[in-house]
Amino acid sequence: MRFSLKTIPLVLALLASSLSSAHAGGHVYSASNPKWKTECGACHLAYPPQLLPAESWRAMMTQLDKHFGADASLDVTTASEIRAFLEANAGGNKREATGKPTLRITETRWFKHEHEEVPARVWSSPAVKQPSNCAACHTQAERGDFSERSLRVPR
Ligand code: HEC
Ligand code: HEC
Known part of the structure; x- marks a missing residue:
């Protein structure tokens, strides 16, 4: 590709999209x-x-x-x-x-770590009911998307 001033925005856009999808990729299954x-x-x-x-x-x-x-x-x-x-x-x-396999995602260390800022009253709120109800906050969970972008925590 021959570089001109015109191609710079395109290159930047491609770079930005590959960076953001690489990031989202960690939490989109x-x-x-x-x-x-x-x-x-x-x-x-x-x-x-x-x-x-x-x-x-x-x-x-x-x-x-x-x-x-x-x-x-x-x-x-x-x-x-x-x-x-x-x-x-x-x-x-x-x-x-x-050393025993954990059967609950919600009892794994990574889960507790990722969710340590969620207050107890939110977990037990009528909109959430229990931590395993992922879709109460991760609005695109059904599609395997747990990225921050689609997160809406009920109050
Ligand atoms: C007949 C209904 C039913 C079916 C079918 C079912 N589950 Fe479940 N599952 C439950 C119930 C009830 C719970 C406990 C919900 C709770 O207390 O959070 C649960 C919890 C879980 C959890 C733990 C969630 C957490 O707290 O992290 C996992 C993982 C899970 N199920 C995986 C599976 C898999 C894999 C299958 C398919 C092979 C499956 N389930 C099919 C009823 C079902
Ligand atoms: C009460 C709301 C709520 C529920 C329910 C919930 N989460 Fe979360 N989740 C959050 C919050 C808040 C974060 C932290 C986002 C941050 O600060 O990066 C998070 C982060 C995550 C992350 C890391 C995302 C990232 O981009 O860093 C994953 C993966 C995740 N949750 C999976 C799950 C799974 C799987 C379930 C169900 C078993 C679940 N969550 C249930 C609120 C919730």
Whole structure:
């Protein structure tokens, strides 16, 4: 490309957009699987696989009949497809100090750290009810977007 004064704004715009998408990329999770979306999104948000390590998903997928007090059982084929998807896209080394896999995203250290500024009264407010209700604040959570841009914390 031959550089002229005219191309500078274009180059700057491209640079800015690649920088902002690189940043957003850290908190926008695009991996998807139709069975995961349907089955794991039936009762709550289909939580992105990146938010827990593989060992947590593995532990969760072997006890779906006792899933946080609910029965989320699936047939063997569907369960193994979803489990493979979750493990393939799982987050990095987020093992907890206890050495036991954490089943709740909301109990991981990174979650508590990212959310330490959210006051207790907001967590229990009627609009939120519980921390696992991500979409109460992350308005684009359904699309895997947890970036600051789409964040609206109810008062
Ligand atoms: C029959 C309803 C139902 C289905 C289907 C279901 N879940 Fe859940 N899930 C629940 C309930 C109830 C909770 C606990 C909600 C709470 O107390 O926050 C929960 C909580 C969770 C949490 C912890 C949220 C937190 O606090 O961090 C994860 C992770 C999760 N489910 C993943 C899955 C996956 C993966 C699937 C698909 C294999 C799935 N769920 C399918 C009912 C369901
Ligand atoms: C009560 C509102 C609220 C709820 C509910 C909530 N969050 Fe957040 N979340 C926040 C706030 C506030 C931040 C901090 C943004 C900042 O200061 O960078 C945040 C930050 C994040 C970040 C880091 C984003 C970034 O750009 O730094 C991720 C990822 C995230 N939340 C995921 C989740 C998930 C997953 C759930 C549900 C299991 C959830 N959050 C539930 C309010 C909430």
